[in-house]
Amino acid sequence: MKRILLSHGSGGKATASLIKDLMLEKFGNSILNELADSAILESTGKQKLCFTTDSFVVNPLFFKGGDIATLAVNGTVNDLAVMGARPLYLSCSFILEEGLEWNMLDRITTSMANAARKAKIQIVTGDTKVVEKGNADKMYINTSGIGLLQKGLIISKEVIKEGDKIIINGEIGAHGLAVMSKRENFKTNIKSDCAPLWDIINNMLSVGGVKFMRDPTRGGVATVLCEIAENSNIGIKIKEESLPIHENVLSFSEILGLDPLYIANEGKVITVVDKDKAKPMLSNMKQNVLGKESAVIGEITKGNKGKVLLETVIGGERIIDRLTGDQLPRIC
Amino acid sequence: MKRILLSHGSGGKATASLIKDLMLEKFGNSILNELADSAILESTGKQKLCFTTDSFVVNPLFFKGGDIATLAVNGTVNDLAVMGARPLYLSCSFILEEGLEWNMLDRITTSMANAARKAKIQIVTGDTKVVEKGNADKMYINTSGIGLLQKGLIISKEVIKEGDKIIINGEIGAHGLAVMSKRENFKTNIKSDCAPLWDIINNMLSVGGVKFMRDPTRGGVATVLCEIAENSNIGIKIKEESLPIHENVLSFSEILGLDPLYIANEGKVITVVDKDKAKPMLSNMKQNVLGKESAVIGEITKGNKGKVLLETVIGGERIIDRLTGDQLPRIC
Numbered sequence: 294m295k296r297i298l299l300s301h302g303s304g305g306k307a308t309a310s311l312i313k314d315l316m317l318e319k320f321g322n323s324i325l326n327e328l329a330d331s332a333i334l335e336s337t338g339k340q341k342l343c344f345t346t347d348s349f350v351v352n353p354l355f356f357k358g359g360d361i362a363t364l365a366v367n368g369t370v371n372d373l374a375v376m377g378a379r380p381l382y383l384s385c386s387f388i389l390e391e392g393l394e395w396n397m398l399d400r401i402t403t404s405m406a407n408a409a410r411k412a413k414i415q416i417v418t419g420d421t422k423v424v425e426k427g428n429a430d431k432m433y434i435n436t437s438g439i440g441l442l443q444k445g446l447i448i449s450k451e452v453i454k455e456g457d458k459i460i461i462n463g464e465i466g467a468h469g470l471a472v473m474s475k476r477e478n479f480k481t482n483i484k485s486d487c488a489p490l491w492d493i494i495n496n497m498l499s500v501g502g503v504k505f506m507r508d509p510t511r512g513g514v515a516t517v518l519c520e521i522a523e524n525s526n527i528g529i530k531i532k533e534e535s536l537p538i539h540e541n542v543l544s545f546s547e548i549l550g551l552d553p554l555y556i557a558n559e560g561k562v563i564t565v566v567d568k569d570k571a572k573p574m575l576s577n578m579k580q581n582v583l584g585k586e587s588a589v590i591g592e593i594t595k596g597n598k599g600k601v602l603l604e605t606v607i608g609g610e611r612i613i614d615r616l617t618g619d620q621l622p623r624i625c
Numbered sequence: 626m627k628r629i630l631l632s633h634g635s636g637g638k639a640t641a642s643l644i645k646d647l648m649l650e651k652f653g654n655s656i657l658n659e660l661a662d663s664a665i666l667e668s669t670g671k672q673k674l675c676f677t678t679d680s681f682v683v684n685p686l687f688f689k690g691g692d693i694a695t696l697a698v699n700g701t702v703n704d705l706a707v708m709g710a711r712p713l714y715l716s717c718s719f720i721l722e723e724g725l726e727w728n729m730l731d732r733i734t735t736s737m738a739n740a741a742r743k744a745k746i747q748i749v750t751g752d753t754k755v756v757e758k759g760n761a762d763k764m765y766i767n768t769s770g771i772g773l774l775q776k777g778l779i780i781s782k783e784v785i786k787e788g789d790k791i792i793i794n795g796e797i798g799a800h801g802l803a804v805m806s807k808r809e810n811f812k813t814n815i816k817s818d819c820a821p822l823w824d825i826i827n828n829m830l831s832v833g834g835v836k837f838m839r840d841p842t843r844g845g846v847a848t849v850l851c852e853i854a855e856n857s858n859i860g861i862k863i864k865e866e867s868l869p870i871h872e873n874v875l876s877f878s879e880i881l882g883l884d885p886l887y888i889a890n891e892g893k894v895i896t897v898v899d900k901d902k903a904k905p906m907l908s909n910m911k912q913n914v915l916g917k918e919s920a921v922i923g924e925i926t927k928g929n930k931g932k933v934l935l936e937t938v939i940g941g942e943r944i945i946d947r948l949t950g951d952q953l954p955r956i957c
């Protein structure tokens with residue numbers, strides 16, 4: 294009998310097939326079919342709204358650089374931001390396990406309020422359910438968000454073409470490893486990059502030339518690049534040596550046999566930008582506190598349609614594919 | 626050490642204190658503070674939007690008259706509808722337990738698509754997470770919804786006054802008992818009333834005189850009446866003999882020692898209406914398939930401010946208070 298596996302939640306191939314097989318055809322409509330980070334809604338007003346949802350099941354609840362609450366706020370804020378939408382309203386729904394310490398929920402709701410303030414989003418509606426002990430792991434949080442699409446903005450993956458540059462706003466792989474370190478009691482200094490991205494993205498959009506943006510969370514940078522290559526049927530080449538990776542992350546993931554390209558980030562945005570705008574975009578990004586380590590990591594190529602190639606440090610090439618199994622469960 | 630109890634999810638006194646103590650002050654803003662079924666958002670357009678969220682943890686997943694999917698769609702649709710908002714967009718986020726049968730998820734997503742079609746709402750965005758076996762009970766679903774507030778509508782609990790009538794659109798208590806019967810393997814014919822309420826509510830609004838609407842889900846009719854009495858600081862008197870309750874529900878809840886007034890409904894709306902509109906409202910409601918058994922169950926009184934009185938069949942009176950403990954956990 295076919296069953297749900299942890300890999301169906303990994304954001305890789307299994308997740309994609311589950312969505313395709315069980316949801317897309319049944320629920321299908323022109324808005325959902327876009328499968329973007331947020332849905333762009335029809336609107337009677339002058340500006341369009343974006344709408345997105347995420348459930349957070351991270352284990353443990355607290356880790357270096359964040360907790361389930363900062364994740365729940367920033368995850369949804371960033372899904373709006375990468376669509377070019379200013380985050381406005383957040384809903385917040387808790388599923389609590391019977392027996393959870395009151396103080397722990399108190400810490401989480403305090404953290405949530407702080408994260409919302411920092412991200413300039415209002416929590417306007419919510420819900421709380423409690424399930425019997427043993428039917429949840431302490432707490433799960435769902436947040437849904439509404440954002441206002443910035444006027445006149447065009448982010449269209451249809452216009453991605455040869456020569457366009459791929460930029461990221463800093464070092465990758467920290468979030469997933471920070472969560473894992475805490476879970477497994479490893480001694481590392483790796484801190485989650487969890488942060489709200491609207492401010493840097495808003496600045497980036499003013500430079501112009503942005504063709505696509507997505508935050509590389511579950512499945513990491515590799516998964517986002519594969520999605521771009523497949524969906525736009527273009528080739529992508531990235532250079533291993535240009536990937537910003539902190540030394541700690543690199544050595545720790547080597548020990549664990551993990552590839553940082555597939556590890557979740559929670560404060561990163563991958564941007565496809567017109568090649569003429571790459572330079573001003575980089576300088577713009579570096580002025581932001583969340584963009585100091587920004588780098589061009591690759592570009593759109595003519596050949597290899599639908600594929601992502603990594604040029605290794607020693608000059609070889611390998612194909613980057615979507616994750617088949619599950620690297621790190623429950624990191625968001 | 627203070628801990629979270631099942632009663633914190635019951636919708637009664639414990640839920641109210643949790644929201645007040647851990648969330649309201651921290652998250653507080655003028656929109657959230659209303660604590661309505663949906664948040665009414667600021668808008669740049671001509672019409673205002675409503676926004677609501679609910680997580681569903683019902684056990685078992687399937688029961689007579691519905692399942693977790695119909696519940697997840699209609700629960701959110703109804704939270705929009707009772708605000709006078711036409712349901713437009715739905716998000717849908719799954720938390721799945723590793724090992725869940727693929728076929729069961731297939732049935733649930735099919736049911737969800739059908740329920741959305743019936744309720745005329747589009748599922749536009751979603752999310753799927755998987756947790757290890759033993760960290761959830763098969764599946765939990767969160768839905769958030771966006772609705773369009775109908776132009777020129779005023780539903781204001783501030784204008785509730787002596788003599789206003791309290792109307793319900795049919796028999797109470799079926800949903801909670803249907804879920805419980807399935808869970809405990811009781812043999813009953815009781816079927817959940819789970820249904821989308823926008824059509825009947827839209828018709829009711831055209832009659833005019835509507836001062837307040839809420840769907841009596843968790844905590845049942847009693848809890849909604851207590852909220853109205855407390856929040857508007859008015860008295861409410863209801864008549865036991867006028868409460869529409871199916872014989873099966875009555876006898877089954879007597880056996881179990883439950884009070885139907887506190888049992889969850891999923892296709893009911895309690896309406897406070899101007900006394901002059903009560904008659905046309907009733908005839909309007911009875912034309913709808915979901916309103917055949919509509920009845921005036923009570924009225925706003927001068928005395929007993931903040932309290933709900935029940936006039937019993939034998940002529941006595943008793944005070945209806947909020948639920949302290951937990952009657953039926955996980956019925957939605």
